[in-house]
Amino acid sequence: MQVQQLHPWPDTVEEAEAVQDRLRPRVELTGPASFDLVAGLDVHYHGDGELTAAVVVMDAGTLAVAEQVVAHGKAAFPYVPGLFAFRELPALVEALERLTVTPDLLVCDGYGLAHPRGFGLACHLGVLTGLPALGVGKTPFVGTHEPPGPERGDWTPITYDGAVVGRALRTRPGVKPVYVSQGHRVSLDTVTAQVLRLAPRYRLPEPIRRADHLARHP
DNA sequence: GCGACAG
């Protein structure tokens, strides 16, 4: 599939933040509620900044794998909280460009709107591809929230600067919640419904688990 | 003011 050009690539924290501020207005917070093909994205780090990005496309209904690709590369930016996306973006974009099918939804590991400047990895990938995208985080990042109830499907809002930016969502009974947020062209209700549907058995959505496995064992 | 801070 085709992905929008990345350059110019930022060299400094200030330039990276400026890129986020420039792209943030392009984020759309409404869109389709159902999808045929969903793509899970993840990156695995080796040593020396070497990394492998993996994308696994699955049938949204059956969770059968439709296509999977990897791309090797190097971390493209130092790790700075809030600028995490710049480490992985080039390798993830490269992997997406190698896909012969175009997914209808990107399921990203990391945040979307629930981000210090409202523009996490899921927003960035959504805007560059034009595709609906959502973010799934494994630890709380920004904002505050109450612990959700103990049952699968229970959730509480994540609030940041007086606005709701995501949800703490229980995907397995009695297991730590995941932290979900909108990336691009999806509502928060759709994000919640899709993550629940894509995680019928484990804490994390199946597409992310498959991508994680593929990145580790290419 | 200080520490913490997606992966």
Next chain:
DNA sequence: ATCTTGTCGC
């Protein structure tokens, strides 16, 4: 992210 043993549970 990664460094790491054993342990509990399905």
